Amino acid sequence: MIAIDWGTTSLRAFRLDAEGRVLETRRSATGVLACAGRFEEVLAHEIDGWDDPLILMSGMIGSRQGWHEVPYVECPAGLGEIAAAMTPIEAASLPDRRIWIAPGMTVKSRDGLRDVMRGEETQVCGLLGDFGAGRHLVCLPGTHSKHVDIVDGRIERFHTAMTGEVFDILCRHSILGRLMEPGAHDPEAFSAGVDDAQRRDDLLAQLFAVRTKGLFGDLPASGLSSYLSGLLIGHELNDLPQAFDSLHLVAADQLLMLYERALIRRGHHARSHADFAAAKGLHALAACRNLPSQ
């Protein structure tokens, strides 16, 4: 089968064997925003030469801005509910393919705030089979980091932290960026940020300290972005619950390394998962729904 993780700014295609092992991968910048509505054409191009009849897709391709809007599944939900909500779509130019889009998920927190995800729930589906009973946390760092709380094999709740986007706009558009000099990752400055985030919860005040640390030479200008990164990731990790049975990270290499370091600093050991989780998740959903891969 073919598994496609189709996000806002990129698309990744995986060709899988019957057991869900990744045979081949492709990546392109034709995310939902870049497609200008020509999803069928882009898909045909991306899978050119792969003749597998079954195609499963997840991510923003199932949003209102995507190919076909697939409603959110409400928490708590397990593999069964998510698989049941998958929606088949027609593609006239690809008549010999069966194409499905996975749903996103939504949750209403105790204080009434709504949260949503699209794509990350599928990555988590790729891990659910490995978890036994108990409480397991999956952290998916990124522009909008997701923390997913799994209880007895079902996604119980989740929340989003705008860590990556806030880091990016502070570096590019705020007074903090003006003092920063490009440099290699500075592990010491990063750790100092992670530690400072644990000491206090007044993020708006701590951000200004990035500036004063630069002004007073407490940190070299080349270490300021690592410090800010540590500070923001540290604040995100302040929300980790006290007790759980295992903690998992799903991210690409560079983010994975940062979050591993931050978690070790906080005394946690996380298991890191390669970035193939979406492919594994889509394979699990196909199997759950008994979709024949031929």
Next chain:
Amino acid sequence: MIAIDWGTTSLRAFRLDAEGRVLETRRSATGVLACAGRFEEVLAHEIDGWDDPLILMSGMIGSRQGWHEVPYVECPAGLGEIAAAMTPIEAASLPDRRIWIAPGMTVKSRDGLRDVMRGEETQVCGLLGDFGAGRHLVCLPGTHSKHVDIVDGRIERFHTAMTGEVFDILCRHSILGRLMEPGAHDPEAFSAGVDDAQRRDDLLAQLFAVRTKGLFGDLPASGLSSYLSGLLIGHELNDLPQAFDSLHLVAADQLLMLYERALIRRGHHARSHADFAAAKGLHALAACRNLPSQ
């Protein structure tokens, strides 16, 4: 005398009588950044027609990027120490004037973080005479909000929250801004933000809720920026200490109104001070230093 509040992006000039009453005010956009080093020329232009010999200035004009760098005074300090640190400067084209620049202030918090201000300490100096013994808080909202803690008539400590700047860049550059529609201030959405900020301390997660409130219609698109404003101001106010004798606000009209509302929502009553505090402060510093105004 002439009092000048010369900041990064604007300049305000006040002509005062011997008792420090404001006789006349002028405002221009020739902040430190816009002067391109031609401070003497800009000053001569701004005070054209005012023949008072004594000129006192505060704000970024005393920074490294300003006319002449005046070192920071360390906390705790009162009117006496701040007045003693004022520095006279020469202006060849204004030979009959005596020109002084007030210092900024710096503080090192318990956890070793440095903070700085330039200009706000002078505004606080304008209020010190009204305070008796005890603990008084002055909040100066803005791009970088300052909270100044006054104990027995001296500035004991302060900290900065990047509230205004973070609001601005989130509206202009983040995904949150994309859902926002221009509209009048929405008091209900603002209050909801102030309340939500008190309930939780995970700001990075709460920011994402601005988006989901828009997506799910919990707030109208025209109320999202008021909600975000309430959320950020609410987080800033989470840092207010439990016990103090009085609370004061110094800001221009629109910010004053927002902070008054947020403080009332939190059960505080703040005394609001007109934006002339800088003029009053420079007059107090001149009197403390016994500078003759003729």
